[in-house]
Amino acid sequence: MDLVGLLLELKTLMADPEANFERITELLERHQHLAEYEVARFYVSRQWLDPVGRMLRSVDPRERLRGTKQIPLIFARGTASGQLRRLVKDPDLRVAHAARKAVRKLGLTDVSPPDRRFKPPRVQGLLSPGGWNPTGWNFGAGVGRRASPKKQPPLKDKLPKLRTGQDVAKLVGVNELELAALMRPGTEAGSGYVEFEIAKRSGGVRRISAPRARLKQVQRVLLEKILEKMPTHEAAHGFVKGRSTVSNAGPHTGSTVVVRVDLENFFPTVHYGRVKGLFLLHGYGDEVAGTLAGLTTHRPKLPDGRVVWPGALPQGAPTSPAIANLVCRRMDARLTALAKKYGATYTRYADDLSFSFKTPPEKMGRFMWWVNAILQQEGFAENNPKRRLMRRAHRQRVTGLTVNEKVSIPREERRRFKAILANCRKHGVSSQARGRQDFESWLRGYAAYVRMVHPELGARWQREVKELLGG
Numbered sequence: 001m002d003l004v005g006l007l008l009e010l011k012t013l014m015a016d017p018e019a020n021f022e023r024i025t026e027l028l029e030r031h032q033h034l035a036e037y038e039v040a041r042f043y044v045s046r047q048w049l050d051p052v053g054r055m056l057r058s059v060d061p062r063e064r065l066r067g068t069k070q071i072p073l074i075f076a077r078g079t080a081s082g083q084l085r086r087l088v089k090d091p092d093l094r095v096a097h098a099a100r101k102a103v104r105k106l107g108l109t110d111v112s113p114p115d116r117r118f119k120p121p122r123v124q125g126l127l128s129p130g131g132w133n134p135t136g137w138n139f140g141a142g143v144g145r146r147a148s149p150k151k152q153p154p155l156k157d158k159l160p161k162l163r164t165g166q167d168v169a170k171l172v173g174v175n176e177l178e179l180a181a182l183m184r185p186g187t188e189a190g191s192g193y194v195e196f197e198i199a200k201r202s203g204g205v206r207r208i209s210a211p212r213a214r215l216k217q218v219q220r221v222l223l224e225k226i227l228e229k230m231p232t233h234e235a236a237h238g239f240v241k242g243r244s245t246v247s248n249a250g251p252h253t254g255s256t257v258v259v260r261v262d263l264e265n266f267f268p269t270v271h272y273g274r275v276k277g278l279f280l281l282h283g284y285g286d287e288v289a290g291t292l293a294g295l296t297t298h299r300p301k302l303p304d305g306r307v308v309w310p311g312a313l314p315q316g317a318p319t320s321p322a323i324a325n326l327v328c329r330r331m332d333a334r335l336t337a338l339a340k341k342y343g344a345t346y347t348r349y350a351d352d353l354s355f356s357f358k359t360p361p362e363k364m365g366r367f368m369w370w371v372n373a374i375l376q377q378e379g380f381a382e383n384n385p386k387r388r389l390m391r392r393a394h395r396q397r398v399t400g401l402t403v404n405e406k407v408s409i410p411r412e413e414r415r416r417f418k419a420i421l422a423n424c425r426k427h428g429v430s431s432q433a434r435g436r437q438d439f440e441s442w443l444r445g446y447a448a449y450v451r452m453v454h455p456e457l458g459a460r461w462q463r464e465v466k467e468l469l470g471g
Helices: 001-011 022-029 035-058 061-074 077-087 093-106 132-137 167-171 176-182 213-225 243-251 270-279 286-296 320-327 329-341 364-377 411-427 438-452 453-467
Strands: 193-199 207-210 257-262 346-350 352-357 388-391
Touching: 001 035, 022 035, 022 061, 035 061, 035 411, 061 077, 061 093, 077 093, 077 132, 077 364, 093 132, 132 364, 167 176, 167 213, 167 286, 176 213, 176 286, 207 213, 213 286, 213 438, 243 346, 243 352, 257 364, 270 286, 270 320, 329 346, 352 364, 411 438, 411 453, 438 453
Parallel strands: none
Antiparallel strands: 193 207, 257 352, 257 388, 346 352
16 A cells, blocks of 8 residues: 555544544554655644543553554654653553563663663663663662662561561451452442542542541551651651641742642552552561552452552542652652752652752753653653743742742732631621532631641631631
């Protein structure tokens, strides 16, 4: 088939690209030898970007695999490289293998920090292990590998002694036979989770997997007895006792430049293998580490009944924030060292990373390249549209607080709450609810939040709220 014939058939098929996925893929693979193949690739890619993007974001590994196989066929090298950086770390081994195969097929030459598990090669080849090339993408979070004893944190006296699944059951207060039931996949009756959606502030919805009462009770025991005894990095401020949005924002006050970076799919990126590896690192055996990982991750079921493997941290479990912080410990250490090298300050609140500079760096682009390289090697990816670079002449915000001169709640937000209180006194509390569920709790909570940032003002507003609500 020549180029004209190929384009004519592709035109018909592209009327419904997702329904004709297999035929389009077959045609592209068969005609890569054509000198004019780039014309066909460009024609398809214009309409194929969104469908393939949806495939790559799918919870179904089969869909991600289909999308990964399309990358070398339709994407330009730059676009393909950006996608493959994430996919070489996909928790599904078939997807990760297909991504690495695509890297070899495209002959990508992107520079990446080398994989230090290998000695530097004498001759730098495109895929020489240990070189400044895409093999460096493979370095990062191990999947269930036992750490060497000399690298284990010194917590032997703090963590409970657990040698079997029965020990875990005893610790959390359930019968050993109940453990398997608590780790069932899906959300139907008998499983440990329920799922629902909530609206995102930025648009769209976020799917929440919330543990049922029994499993939540077990997870809270694990949080108290094990996870809270494991040290988090000093740069982590989210969901850490004694730290808050205020402590996260404080180090960035009076900076010339503040950069905010958001991580994409933070909890879902931390899968079962990484969680099991965390417990192995702290000295637990394979059986105990696997049980603890199973109790703190969730395996969804697809509409056809297929169980997604491996599971990942559920958004809604009390253990997820603590585990994510612990998994990020090495990433935090690396980003702290990078920031120090550039004369910057780094903090992290959950998936929100902040960097600030007293003196602007000469090469901000190079600094951000290093940030993204470290994120990729540690198994995360930046949500690029949410990056913010804020200079002193404009408002600088970190975790919702302004940091230009001191940590404070933005003035317009304080004025808005002051007006709400005034209207509550004048027209009644119910007049200001405006669709907010449990408006009274919101009033109490916001006044307490203000007190955390502005103690005197917050204390006064707490008294006003108490008077409005009758004690």
